[in-house]
Amino acid sequence: MTAVADNVEVEARIIARTARRLRHAGSLGVSGWIALGAFAAVVLIAAIGPLLVTTDPNAVSLSEAFQGPSAVHPLGTDASGRDLLARLVFGGRTALIGPFLVVLCSTILGTALALTAVWFGGWFDQMVVRVIDAIFAFPGLLLAILATALFGAGLPAAIAALSIAYLPYIARIVRSAALRERNLPYVAALRVQGVHGAWISLRHILPNIAGLIVANATLAFGFALMDLAGLSFIGLGVQPPTADWGAMVGTGMGGILQGHPAEALYASALIVITVAAVNVIGDRLNERSEVRA
Amino acid sequence: MTALLNVNGLTVKLPVMGELRTVLRDVDLELEAGKTLGLVGESGSGKSMTVRTIARLLPDGADVKGHVRFDGAEVFDLRGEALRRYRAGDVSMVFQDARAHTNPVRRMGDFLTEALCTNDRMPRRAAEAKAIQLLADVGISDPERRLRQYPHELSGGLLQRVMIAASVAVRPRLILADEPTTALDVTTQAEVMSILARMQAEYGMAVLFITHDLELAGAVCDDTIVLYAGQVVERQRSTQLHRDPLHPYTAALVQARPEIGHRARRLPAIPGHPTTAYEAPGGCAFAPRCRFAQDACRRAVPSLLQIGEQGSTRCIRMPDLHGRLLATTGAGDEASDHQRADAAEEATR
Structure with a gap:
């Protein structure tokens, strides 16, 4: 009798806890909302800014070099007399699309690899873990430099290299979460119904760890943005004259020495704001997924 | 006559912290199509492990010896697609904790229809109609x-x-019911049992029913097997189990139940604590707790002994104890000191 009473009580507690978690899941917290707002603003600028700014970001006018803000150039010009506002707005697209592609590739491939490894287990799982560890040993930047050395400098090579470099990071997290999920009783219940392993992995395990994956993809976006900006800064990523924040910090270096820090300052400020916002969002999402797990 | 399910000499060892620990020892059982077999025993006796072995749900690294045959086919030889078909169509399982065994983020409809959709290639709409019918x-x-x-x-x-409903959806030939009613309150328990019994009769399924409730086993099962420390200690008709147990352990379980109509001052508990297969002593595993135990019991692991037509037991003293197990006093009651102490206590009041 007491066992039954206990079970009812436990059940009531589980239901209450689930409800609490669902309510909690809706909140990002004040800092989270501010960060989300900042990130949305940056994305919006990059998305619709180029439609509003009619100035050509690549129009060189050496006579107008290093101008301060004016009606024609609201944020002034760079060393080649190019409009800074236009370059920042157009550069935002390159700066955001790059890390987005890196995160997309590494998350999809890493998740697929992790789920397969967890489902089959055994030697296959062990092999995947070793490969992941091996890739981990290479810093992302080093891999990217290697890739540009092989395939030539440029965004595609940098994105491909960083995707591979970020893959183990995602794969490791997904693997441990999926492993925990796979050992839960409901997976046994599905297996004994004869449901396909692939189906269980994609339709049951994946949705249950989706929050964690999104959180870590968000964090990875921040890191990828930094890494790609760094590559462009040293001239291995985005190639001139294409506008890009990281490249602008690089070309702006000369300006700083000549007393015109605007280009490097604006570009790095945007990078810092974006990365900080993305990291705060990622942290909040991570906390949420931990609360749920 | 071949049984639908035939388990023969099943010994299972599981890896626990780097060593293999025995959880099942030489388990034999058979179940004919459409029949119900009860599996009774206390926690850790190997009930759940037995059905998990039959469903091939053992953890990685488990060491299995012996045979599990379903409809004549060796279950442990099934690989890949054949194993999936076996699970999808031939056996299904009802678990004790339904909440833990459902995916919290999927709807009931998905849960009921996906096996039909993915295994039987049933169109979604038809599967949903069937799910509604099943519910x-x-x-x-x-x-x-x-x-x-x-x-x-x-x-x-x-x-x-x-x-x-989900487990009968594919009309399996065998349902493994792992304490399906333990987590439910008594009235719900009765309803769930009657549903299960009706489904069984309707579809002609065999049920391997795990419980620690002797009454329930007696009520719903044709035969009952009693497990102790990973071993079968007794098997006989469920209806006889209460009246004429064939093993001192079963007898002690029967006596430990409260009975409506009798005002018991104190229920006779079994002294000692349950033993798992891996820590079981040599000789009869139940000997340390048995009031009939003799030196001979501790010397060698007893083998299953056929008692006439009635059933079998793993007690070497059965031939001379038969029929006297439930008597509170009697010759051979060497270890009833605790009972005498109880009587003395009563007398002093």
Whole structure:
């Protein structure tokens, strides 16, 4: 009798806890909302800014070099007399699309690899873990430099290299979460119904760890943005004259020495704001997924 | 005559912290199509492990010896697609904790239809219609609405009915019911049992029913097997189990139940604590707790002994104890000191 009473009580507690978690899941917290707002603003600028700014970001006018803000150039010009506002707005697209592609590739491939490894287990799982560890040993930047050395400098090579470099990071997290999920009783219940392993992995395990994956993809976006900006800064990523924040910090270096820090300052400020916002969002999402797990 | 399910000399060892620990020892059982076999025993006796072995749900690294044959085919030889078909069509399982065995983020409709959709290639709409029919069959009102609900929106009893509905959906030939009613309150328990019994009769399925409730086993099972420390200690007709147990352990379990109509001052508990297979002593595993134990019991592991037509037992003293196990006094009652102490206590009041 007491066992039954206990079970009812436990059940009531589980239901209450689930409800609490669902309510909690809706909140990002004040800092989270501010960060989300900042990130949305940056994305919006990059998305619709180029439609509003009619100035050509690549129009060189050496006579107008290093101008301060004016009606024609609201944020002034760079060393080649190019409009800074236009370059920042157009550069935002390159700066955001790059890390987005890196995160997309590494998350999809890493998740697929992790789920397969967890489902089959055994030697296959062990092999995947070793490969992941091996890739981990290479810093992302080093891999990217290697890739540009092989395939030539440029965004595609940098994105491909960083995707591979970020893959183990995602794969490791997904693997441990999926492993925990796979050992839960409901997976046994599905297996004994004869449901396909692939189906269980994609339709049951994946949705249950989706929050964690999104959180870590968000964090990875921040890191990828930094890494790609760094590559462009040293001239291995985005190639001139294409506008890009990281490249602008690089070309702006000369300006700083000549007393015109605007280009490097604006570009790095945007990078810092974006990365900080993305990291705060990622942290909040991570906390949420931990609360749920 | 071949049984639907035939388990022969099954010994299972599981890896625990780097060493293999025995959880099942030489388990034999057979179950004919359409029949119900009860599996009774205390926690750790190997009940769940037995059905998990039959469903091939053992953890990685488990060491299995012996045979599990389903319809003549060796279950442990099944690989890949054959194993999936065996699980999808031949056996299904009802678990004790329905809540833990459903995915919290998927609706009941997905849970009920996906096996039909993925295994039988049934179109979604047809599968949904069948799911509604199944829910109605297990006595769930408003099945259309239930299909769209999540597990946390359903009570434990409802969820267990959904589990039963899901397990009979593919018309399996064998249902492994692992304490399906233990987590439910008594009235719900009765309803769930009657649903299970009705489904069984309707579809002609065999049921391997795990419980630690001797009454329940007696009520719903044709035969009952009693497990102790990973071994079968007794097997006989369920109806006889209470009246004429064939093993001192079963007898002690029978005596330990409270009975309506008798005002018991104190229930005779079994001294000592349950033993798992891996820590079982040499000789009879139950000997340390048995009031009939003699030196001979501790010397060698007893083998299963046929007692006439009635059943079998793993007690070497059975031939001369038979029929006297439930008597509170009698010759051979060497270890009833605790009972005498009770009597003395009563006398002093």
